[in-house]
Amino acid sequence: MKNAFTLVISAVLLASGSLSAAEWGDLKLTFVYDGAAPAATTINVNKDPQFCGQFGLVDEALVVNKENGGIANVIAYLYTRSGPKPEVHPDYAASANEKVVLDNEKCRFEPHVLLLQTTQTLVMKNSDSVGHNTNYSTFTNPPQNILIPSGGQVEQKLSQPERLPAKVACNIHPWMTSWLVVQDNPYSGVSNKDGELVIKNLPVGTWTFQFWQEAGGYVAKVKQDGKATEWSRGRLEVTIKPGMNDLGEIKYKP
Amino acid sequence: MDNGPPVLAIKNMSRYPSKLILAHSWQRCTILVLLAGALVGCTTKAEFSENAVYILKQELASNAEFSQQRHLDLADVMAGMFGTPDEPNVPKLGDVEISKILDATHLYVASGPVSSDERGRARGLYREHCAHCHGVTGDGAGPTAAFLNPYPRDYRMGIFKFKSTPKGGKPTHEDLKDILVNGIPGTAMPSFKVLPNNELEALISYVRYLSIRGEVERSLVFLATNELGADERLFDISAPAEVKSEQASLIREYAAEVAQKWVDAESQATPIESPDPDRDMVASIKHGRELFYGPIANCVKCHGDSALGDGQKSDYDDWTKELEPTNEEVLEEFLGLGSFVLAPRNIHPRNLRQGVYRGGRRPIDLFRRVHNGIDGTPMPGALIIPDDAPAGTKGLTKSDLWSLVDYVRSLPYESISRPPVIEQGYQRSRM
Numbered sequence: 001m002k003n004a005f006t007l008v009i010s011a012v013l014l015a016s017g018s019l020s021a022a023e024w025g026d027l028k029l030t031f032v033y034d035g036a037a038p039a040a041t042t043i044n045v046n047k048d049p050q051f052c053g054q055f056g057l058v059d060e061a062l063v064v065n066k067e068n069g070g071i072a073n074v075i076a077y078l079y080t081r082s083g084p085k086p087e088v089h090p091d092y093a094a095s096a097n098e099k100v101v102l103d104n105e106k107c108r109f110e111p112h113v114l115l116l117q118t119t120q121t122l123v124m125k126n127s128d129s130v131g132h133n134t135n136y137s138t139f140t141n142p143p144q145n146i147l148i149p150s151g152g153q154v155e156q157k158l159s160q161p162e163r164l165p166a167k168v169a170c171n172i173h174p175w176m177t178s179w180l181v182v183q184d185n186p187y188s189g190v191s192n193k194d195g196e197l198v199i200k201n202l203p204v205g206t207w208t209f210q211f212w213q214e215a216g217g218y219v220a221k222v223k224q225d226g227k228a229t230e231w232s233r234g235r236l237e238v239t240i241k242p243g244m245n246d247l248g249e250i251k252y253k254p
Numbered sequence: 255m256d257n258g259p260p261v262l263a264i265k266n267m268s269r270y271p272s273k274l275i276l277a278h279s280w281q282r283c284t285i286l287v288l289l290a291g292a293l294v295g296c297t298t299k300a301e302f303s304e305n306a307v308y309i310l311k312q313e314l315a316s317n318a319e320f321s322q323q324r325h326l327d328l329a330d331v332m333a334g335m336f337g338t339p340d341e342p343n344v345p346k347l348g349d350v351e352i353s354k355i356l357d358a359t360h361l362y363v364a365s366g367p368v369s370s371d372e373r374g375r376a377r378g379l380y381r382e383h384c385a386h387c388h389g390v391t392g393d394g395a396g397p398t399a400a401f402l403n404p405y406p407r408d409y410r411m412g413i414f415k416f417k418s419t420p421k422g423g424k425p426t427h428e429d430l431k432d433i434l435v436n437g438i439p440g441t442a443m444p445s446f447k448v449l450p451n452n453e454l455e456a457l458i459s460y461v462r463y464l465s466i467r468g469e470v471e472r473s474l475v476f477l478a479t480n481e482l483g484a485d486e487r488l489f490d491i492s493a494p495a496e497v498k499s500e501q502a503s504l505i506r507e508y509a510a511e512v513a514q515k516w517v518d519a520e521s522q523a524t525p526i527e528s529p530d531p532d533r534d535m536v537a538s539i540k541h542g543r544e545l546f547y548g549p550i551a552n553c554v555k556c557h558g559d560s561a562l563g564d565g566q567k568s569d570y571d572d573w574t575k576e577l578e579p580t581n582e583e584v585l586e587e588f589l590g591l592g593s594f595v596l597a598p599r600n601i602h603p604r605n606l607r608q609g610v611y612r613g614g615r616r617p618i619d620l621f622r623r624v625h626n627g628i629d630g631t632p633m634p635g636a637l638i639i640p641d642d643a644p645a646g647t648k649g650l651t652k653s654d655l656w657s658l659v660d661y662v663r664s665l666p667y668e669s670i671s672r673p674p675v676i677e678q679g680y681q682r683s684r685m
Contacts, residue, residue: 047555047566081481131552133634137572140511142422145627147634149550152648154637163480171569171632172555217315233316233480 023204024089025240027247031071031195031213034223034253037064043175045107048130052107052173060112060177062215062254063193070195071252073113074219075165075181077188078202079210079235085185089201092186099123099155102168102178104132104148109168109178113190116182118159125153136168136180145171158182165212179214206239216254223251300339300367300381302332302391305410306591307576308472312479314584324478327488331474331505336467339381339390340366342460345470347510355427355516356466357459363452364460379453380460383446392464394573395594402442405596408573409461410468412512413630416613420626421635424465424519430458432614440610466513473508524626526618529656542661545654551624553658556603556632560670563605571601572630601631609666620659625652 040058063072078086088096096119103110104126116122124134126148135145140160148154162182170176181188187207191197199209211219211234218234225248238245309320337343342361344352368378376382381390387406389396394408407414416433417425425433434454437445446454478488487493489501545551546561558565570579578584579598589595604611613619613628627635639649650658 129549131549131555133632135632135634138422142420145421145632145634146637147552147627148637149552149648152550152637154649163476171634172552172566174569218317220317232484233318 023242024201025204025242026244027189027199027202027209027238027240028244029076029191029197029247030249031074031191031197031219032069032249032251033064033071033195034251037066037069038062045175047173048107051128051130055106055108057107057175059175060108060214062213063112065193065195068194070191070193071213072191072193072195073179073214074191074195074197074252075113075179075188075212076190076197076199076209077181077183078185078199079208080185083208086187086207087203088186089203091201095186096120101125102134102180103127104134104170104176107173108176109170111178111190113165113179113181114168115188115190116158116180117186118161118182118184122156122158122180123153124148124156126150131172132170132176133172134168135171136166138162138166138180138182139164141182160184177214202240204240204242206237208235208237210234211236213252213254216252219250219252221252224248226251300390302336302339302467303389303393303594304328305393305468305471305475307588307595308410309475309479310588310591311576312475314587316479318479318484320475320479324488327490328471328474328478330491331489332467332471335470335505335509336463342463344463345466345509345513347513348506350510350513351517352513354520355459355462355513357455360456360459361463364456376453379449379456380464383449384457384461387442388464389594392461392468393594395596400593400596403599404441405573405599406442408468409465410472411573411576411630412465412469412515413572414465415628415630416619417629418523418622419519420522420524421629423522424516426519426523427458428523430461434458436614438612439615440608440612462516466516469512470509473512474505477504477508524622526621526625527652529617529653529659533656535660538657538660539664541654542657542659542664545650545658546661550648551636551650551654551658557606558603561606561665562670563603565603566632567600567602569601569632570598571632574598574601603633606662606665607668607670617656617659617663620662621655624655624658624662 040063043057043059045053045057060073064070065072080086096117099121100114100116101123102114102125104124105128107128107130114122124146126132129150131147131149133145133147135143137143138158139162141158141162144156146154158180160182161184162180165179165181168178168180181190187199187202189197189199211231213219218231220231220234222229222231238247304325313320335343335345342365344356344358344361346352363375363377364379366378366381368382370376385396386398387396387402388394388409389399389406392409394406396406399406412424414425414429416438417423417429419426419429431454433443434446434449434457436447437443446457449457474488482488487501489505490498493501546553546557553561554565556566557563577588577595577598585598589597609615611620611623613623623633624636625638627633636655637649638655639647639651641651641653643649643651
């Protein structure tokens with residue numbers, strides 16, 4: 001009986017293994033602002049102006065690269081709902097239990113979008129010489145609001161995946177905002193200053209990704225290959241093939 | 255009619271036909287008046303109202319309309335799980351030990367129209383004592399709400415300010431009882447000390463019930479707008495058994511998540527050790543003052559240079575933030591939903607010179623506020639470090655917090671015009 005069971009299990013493992021285990025692909029999209037790049041809005045620094053006033057702070061809700069129109073901080077994560085969970089590439093093992101830092105630096109959060117896995121530990125710290133509070137409004141994990149003095153730090157585990165990026169605020173400096181993406185797999189990504197969003201080493205197969213951007217919420221109305229299309233609730237189904245899967249330029253205007 | 259899935263415990267669905275639930279009471283009232291052809295007294299059954307603000311919010315976020323079918327489904331599911339203001343249900347939620355937090359007898363006594371039975375036992379306690387401010391639905395938008403400052407609490411977000419549990423935790427039974435017994439100083443919330451204990455217990459149960467109901471409703475609206483496909487039903491009583499059971503289990507999962515937090519709260523109160531009763535009070539107040547103005551506790555940043563609560567007056571609480579008060583266009587849309595959406599007001603840090611503390615004036619109450627922060631508001635909790643943390647570790651020890659409490663309690667007696675830069679200031683104020 002036991003042998004038969006083992007046989008069945010190995011058969012299942014083999015079957016799925018032959019389909020995917022050794023084959024991985026990368027996903028790449030480049031988000032470009034649809035229109036003339038809007039100018040950055042300067043923040044009116046009315047709290048701790050002597051310290052915070054020296055950094056030339058701008059509103060980071062929408063950051064567009066003047067040179068190539070790339071949109072930074074577009075978020076993507078694997079959307080599995082009740083479907084199967086992805087296999088995880090061995091390269092991710094090293095970072096699975098890492099500490100991930102959300103810093104209060106130069107009167108802004110660094111990074112502006114923080115990708116966190118449920119196995120990792122969030123470290124909130126304050127490298128500034130002024131005090132900050134880090135107030136995150138998570139949905140499934142208990143929210144937190146802690147005053148972090150200059151030079152202080154605090155660690156926190158978020159053990160449940162979040163359904164949406166969670167807002168992080170500092171109430172002392174109202175312009176400070178960042179976003180926490182908490183998932184139970186490493187397949188989340190955020191676009192860089194050129195609008196390039198890359199998620200590496202996905203298991204081949206068909207996956208749904210959800211795209212989200214601070215100024216517009218779900219990235220829904222986009223132009224893909226020059227054609228207007230709608231990704232309902234920011235969701236896009238992609239078939240990942242071995243190697244690079246470059247979806248090219250995605251034009252978007254929040 | 256189908257009996258419905260066992261998990262949802264939809265009992266007597268026929269009693270709550272969806273048409274009745276959705277039709278506005280004024281519409282029926284008008285029809286009755288027209289039929290009678292005269293202005294006769296027109297009493298209607300109390301009904302829970304939908305969370306129109308949250309539905310609109312999710313419509314905007316998902317860029318999709320909350321269809322008529324969704325409204326019907328939501329009403330059916332909510333009525334099936336929670337009943338009506340006259341006949342509330344204790345929902346059955348799988349493994350959640352709901353009986354620990356909701357009691358059917360309590361709910362019966364607290365709900366319904368104000369009346370008493372033949373043995374003189376009161377019924378309708380919530381509507382007698384609470385609903386005029388907090389609303390039948392617990393949305394903090396009863397008829398008197400708009401005239402109060404601060405506005406009455408909307409229970410439906412499941413966030414409570416004055417409690418013993420850490421940020422994100424629900425209030426314990428004791429926390430809710432404290433509020434009912436003592437009221438909230440500085441607000442319109444009175445003390446209900448004169449009510450017999452069993453009536454207080456009934457109201458505690460009912461407030462929990464309304465809060466769970468409201469938060470589950472939010473959860474289901476989120477589920478419908480963000481997770482389900484445009485054509486997927488939230489719940490379809492006439493769907494094949496498999497589909498129905500899948501729908502029901504998803505609903506139960508969302509609802510159980512909310513209710514479980516209330517069960518968990520009972521064991522989550524932050525443990526607090528008493529301060530040393532023989533501590534040097536003058537030194538403790540002095541230390542507390544240094545912390546108050548210093549960079550580690552940083553109280554001054556919001557409570558202001560003179561602790562008058564004027565350091566940061568442009569922020570909002572979480573209930574108000576839902577209306578996006580800084581986005582005029584969106585705010586207009588919310589306000590346009592009806593008079594139950596109250597105009598936003600800024601939240602102000604407490605003026606600590608007045609000696610009026612909403613969450614209670616006992617040292618332990620103030621300690622909880624500085625230790626855990628205040629949920630739903632900008633007030634953060636402290637970064638606690640152990641007493642034996644190496645020198646230079648940034649944060650506050652518990653004894654630092656007691657010094658802060660000592661200083662805050664001394665503030666109403668400290669002269670603003672002659673702040674105690676001079677040591678004697680303390681002594682004078684303490685004599």
